[in-house]
Amino acid sequence: MTHIWSIILAIIVCFSCYQFYIKNDSQRNPENVIIAYYDALDFKEFETAYNLINPESDKTIAQYMLEVSVADGLLSSYAKLDAIETDITTLNDSAATAKVKTNWITPLEKVERIDYKTLSRHEGKWYLDSEDIDTDLPPNQLYSNNTTGYFNQGRRRITTEQTHHEDVLKQPVLDVLSAKLVKYDNHYAIIGEVQNIDNVPADVVLKGTLYNEANKELATYNAKYHIKHKLMPKETTAFKINFEGIAWSKTKDSIPKTFNPDEFTPIELEDQPIKFNLQAAGNVSGSDLYKNMVLSDLSIEEDKMKGNLFNSGLQEITVPQLLVSYYDDHKTLVWVDHVFIKEGIRQQRKQNFEYSFITNSSVKIINDSMENVFVNGLPNEPISNKIVPNRIENHLNLELQHINHPDFSYIKIETNAYIGNPN
Amino acid sequence: MRLKPIYILLLGLIVLSSFAAIQDSEMRIDTQLLTTQTEFEAGSAIILKFSASEITQPKLYCSSSYGSTLVTPSIQENMLLFTIPKNISKKTGQVQWKLLNDATSLSGQFKIVPIQEVTSMETYIGPPSIEAGGTDYTMLVVIPTDRLDNALPDNTIVDAKHQFLRNETSDAITTKNSIAYKNIYSEEKSGRMLVSSESKNTNSKEYTITVFPAIPTNFNISALRPHNYADGNQITTFETSVIKDKHNNVVSDGTYVSFYITNHKNNSLKTSGTTIKGVATAMMIHPDYKTQWSIKAYVDGMAESDMITLDYEQVINDFEVNFSKYNRNITIGPLQSFMKQMIPDGLQVTLLVYKDDILLETLHKTSIDGIVNFNLNPNSLKKGTYNIVITTAGLEQSFKALQLW
Numbered sequence: 001m002t003h004i005w006s007i008i009l010a011i012i013v014c015f016s017c018y019q020f021y022i023k024n025d026s027q028r029n030p031e032n033v034i035i036a037y038y039d040a041l042d043f044k045e046f047e048t049a050y051n052l053i054n055p056e057s058d059k060t061i062a063q064y065m066l067e068v069s070v071a072d073g074l075l076s077s078y079a080k081l082d083a084i085e086t087d088i089t090t091l092n093d094s095a096a097t098a099k100v101k102t103n104w105i106t107p108l109e110k111v112e113r114i115d116y117k118t119l120s121r122h123e124g125k126w127y128l129d130s131e132d133i134d135t136d137l138p139p140n141q142l143y144s145n146n147t148t149g150y151f152n153q154g155r156r157r158i159t160t161e162q163t164h165h166e167d168v169l170k171q172p173v174l175d176v177l178s179a180k181l182v183k184y185d186n187h188y189a190i191i192g193e194v195q196n197i198d199n200v201p202a203d204v205v206l207k208g209t210l211y212n213e214a215n216k217e218l219a220t221y222n223a224k225y226h227i228k229h230k231l232m233p234k235e236t237t238a239f240k241i242n243f244e245g246i247a248w249s250k251t252k253d254s255i256p257k258t259f260n261p262d263e264f265t266p267i268e269l270e271d272q273p274i275k276f277n278l279q280a281a282g283n284v285s286g287s288d289l290y291k292n293m294v295l296s297d298l299s300i301e302e303d304k305m306k307g308n309l310f311n312s313g314l315q316e317i318t319v320p321q322l323l324v325s326y327y328d329d330h331k332t333l334v335w336v337d338h339v340f341i342k343e344g345i346r347q348q349r350k351q352n353f354e355y356s357f358i359t360n361s362s363v364k365i366i367n368d369s370m371e372n373v374f375v376n377g378l379p380n381e382p383i384s385n386k387i388v389p390n391r392i393e394n395h396l397n398l399e400l401q402h403i404n405h406p407d408f409s410y411i412k413i414e415t416n417a418y419i420g421n422p423n
Numbered sequence: 424m425r426l427k428p429i430y431i432l433l434l435g436l437i438v439l440s441s442f443a444a445i446q447d448s449e450m451r452i453d454t455q456l457l458t459t460q461t462e463f464e465a466g467s468a469i470i471l472k473f474s475a476s477e478i479t480q481p482k483l484y485c486s487s488s489y490g491s492t493l494v495t496p497s498i499q500e501n502m503l504l505f506t507i508p509k510n511i512s513k514k515t516g517q518v519q520w521k522l523l524n525d526a527t528s529l530s531g532q533f534k535i536v537p538i539q540e541v542t543s544m545e546t547y548i549g550p551p552s553i554e555a556g557g558t559d560y561t562m563l564v565v566i567p568t569d570r571l572d573n574a575l576p577d578n579t580i581v582d583a584k585h586q587f588l589r590n591e592t593s594d595a596i597t598t599k600n601s602i603a604y605k606n607i608y609s610e611e612k613s614g615r616m617l618v619s620s621e622s623k624n625t626n627s628k629e630y631t632i633t634v635f636p637a638i639p640t641n642f643n644i645s646a647l648r649p650h651n652y653a654d655g656n657q658i659t660t661f662e663t664s665v666i667k668d669k670h671n672n673v674v675s676d677g678t679y680v681s682f683y684i685t686n687h688k689n690n691s692l693k694t695s696g697t698t699i700k701g702v703a704t705a706m707m708i709h710p711d712y713k714t715q716w717s718i719k720a721y722v723d724g725m726a727e728s729d730m731i732t733l734d735y736e737q738v739i740n741d742f743e744v745n746f747s748k749y750n751r752n753i754t755i756g757p758l759q760s761f762m763k764q765m766i767p768d769g770l771q772v773t774l775l776v777y778k779d780d781i782l783l784e785t786l787h788k789t790s791i792d793g794i795v796n797f798n799l800n801p802n803s804l805k806k807g808t809y810n811i812v813i814t815t816a817g818l819e820q821s822f823k824a825l826q827l828w
Contacts, residue, residue: 132788232678234680297692298691396681
């Protein structure tokens with residue numbers, strides 16, 4: 001009896017070992033290569049990753065490493081792999097194609113990516129075919145560029161006493177060009193446009209508050225991603241304030257086990273918001289004023305747009321961002337959306353992008369009164385009338401981009417850049 | 424009736440006691456204020472003298488804006504001398520006093536006036552930056568004080584001085600409720616304004632007000648490019664004329680100018696620049712297809728430029744396509760530029776594979792040395808006939824019914 005049992009046990013052990021080997025031998029089948037490759041990339045084991053690349057491609061390890069090192073951006077420098085799903089679309093004994101769906105966690109948002117990989121088999125081992133890199137060359141070797149730099153002394157006198165009255169800078173004057181409370185798909189947002197009408201660059205903070213009919217405060221929140229936070233003199237940005245609640249405040253809410261950068265707890269409003277209050281505050285800022293991101297090509301399709309961004313300056317853009325404002329057929333601003341481009345843009349180079357227009361688009365403007373809009377604590381209207389008495393209203397409406405969309409007629413694209421490694 | 428003597432006794436006591444009170448006040452009537460001065464300079468020794476005919480030493484209750492205190496007298500030649508403490512005598516204002524006798528209500532007041540000299544000037548100015556044009560102003564507030572930090576009386580003359588460009592101006596203003604103020608208006612020019620104040624030969628420190636230019640007015644733009652070919656590689660630079668405000672001041676450095684470019688497809692492209700000495704420069708990479716750009720620059724809501732148009736000429740008029748390896752290897756090129764040189768690396772070439780009018784694959788590649796190679800994967804594109812479309816530089820070539828093995 002014991003003999004039979006030991007034989008059965010031995011068979012189970014052998015079978016398990018075999019299964020373990022099959023599942024873990026990285027080059028035994030296409031799935032394993034793909035998983036091993038992404039695992040190596042995730043843990044920055046680039047030598048391991050290189051060894052999974054087709055040896056018949058003429059890429060040396062030095063070339064591979066160099067290509068990895070020059071790639072910057074949200075996905076290549078700030079992401080961690082969360083999940084991977086491979087789907088082998090075609091397979092024969094020497095070649096395969098695969099659709100690889102990966103989920104990445106970045107500090108800004110979750111990224112879902114679909115890559116199409118081709119694989120080939122050499123001497124019984126599967127390899128990934130190497131990817132082509134963008135061969136675009138900038139026209140010049142050396143670039144020069146003039147920019148205006150800013151420096152705030154802070155306290156001019158070295159003292160631990162309170163700051164001298166004259167060392168306190170005036171808050172830059174902002175002008176809220178439009179602000180409205182909108183309802184989009186069961187959630188409320190304040191959207192609009194704000195301009196720095198002062199002569200110094202400003203760091204902009206926007207705080208919106210919602211009220212019901214009886215002037216009871218319902219919610220307060222600040223503009224997060226949907227704004228250019230740093231504005232040069234006379235620069236305009238679209239903005240959107242989403243109202244977020246306190247996460248996991250109820251006992252029945254369970255805290256997720258993993259970090260979710262897109263964590264959003266919609267606020268539970270006790271009543272219908274009818275009115276809103278917007279407080280815009282500017283402070284003089286001398287940093288993160290990189291504006292050399294150019295929209296260099298664009299093509300509009302039915303449900304998306306494609307285009308190229310060009311970095312015309314001397315800093316590498318780590319995370320390019322597009323702010324897309326939607327307008328109706330009367331050129332009235334109705335919604336603001338944004339997208340982070342996953343790849344960085346090196347100096348004087350192009351990067352293509354793709355953006356899908358929003359689909360569920362039942363946007364309703366609830367209130368567009370500018371009555372309760374304040375700039376640096378003062379009412380917006382008199383200040384803007386004083387500095388810009390004869391404003392050309394809706395000046396840039398002439399330059400809106402027409403789109404063929406059932407709900408929207410025009411869009412405006414604004415660019416915003418985050419520099420991870422300023423030099 | 425045994426109560427009667429008690430009533431009489433009580434009445435008698437009341438009458439007696441009123442006599443006693445009268446007698447008492449008659450005795451103290453001699454205590455009088457001898458000091459006649461009712462105005463003292465702050466910081467001077469203030470001594471109130473009272474005549475005293477009596478040995479008891481009543482205290483003096485003093486009350487000023489800084490608080491109240493009791494002063495114990497000293498006796499000198501039959502006089503009661505009350506020295507007002509320093510903390511009261513240093514501060515200007517009314518001082519109420521009352522001699523604390525049992526019954527008399529000898530009381531009065533005197534005034535402490537500031538020393539007629541200015542030792543320091545408490546000065547505030549704000550906002551520290553204003554706009555040129557004569558409507559915006561900054562407010563100078565001066566509080567001249569003596570050496571004991573007392574504000575000087577109303578109508579003290581303060582000279583509010585400021586220098587702007589070649590002008591040095593001095594205006595006499597007067598204090599009211601300790602404060603003298605002046606609104607200093609900007610002039611038409613932008614620049615730095617230095618402000619100070621003077622009162623009774625004492626001067627404040629220097630303050631700086633920046634007068635920024637007003638909002639920009641319309642301007643012109645120009646473009647500079649190494650050639651007018653659409654090679655997708657060179658950079659066109661747009662430049663504005665010197666942007667000025669309506670008073671002919673050059674706008675402040677860093678003013679954001681957006682350049683909108685409309686191409687022949689009616690798509691709106693955008694670049695931007697910030698001004699340096701009024702000139703904003705913006706860069707744009709050349710398109711890689713023949714097009715016409717209409718460019719207009721804006722300072723949102725305030726100013727705009729004229730519109731200029733630029734034509735970009737087609738640089739590649741035709742390209743060769745070679746098929747090899749059972750039509751699976753497709754070589755495009757040489758892609759030649761306007762002088763027959765190889766197009767700079769990075770020209771985008773797109774290959775679309777159709778089968779029965781259904782798009783199967785879209786492949787993008789960029790050129791190296793004027794050549795682009797596509798390899799059609801036999802795994803995903805099985806043996807059969809396909810339609811292939813190749814687009815680059817705005818050109819298109821299609822190959823119908825291409826046989827792949």
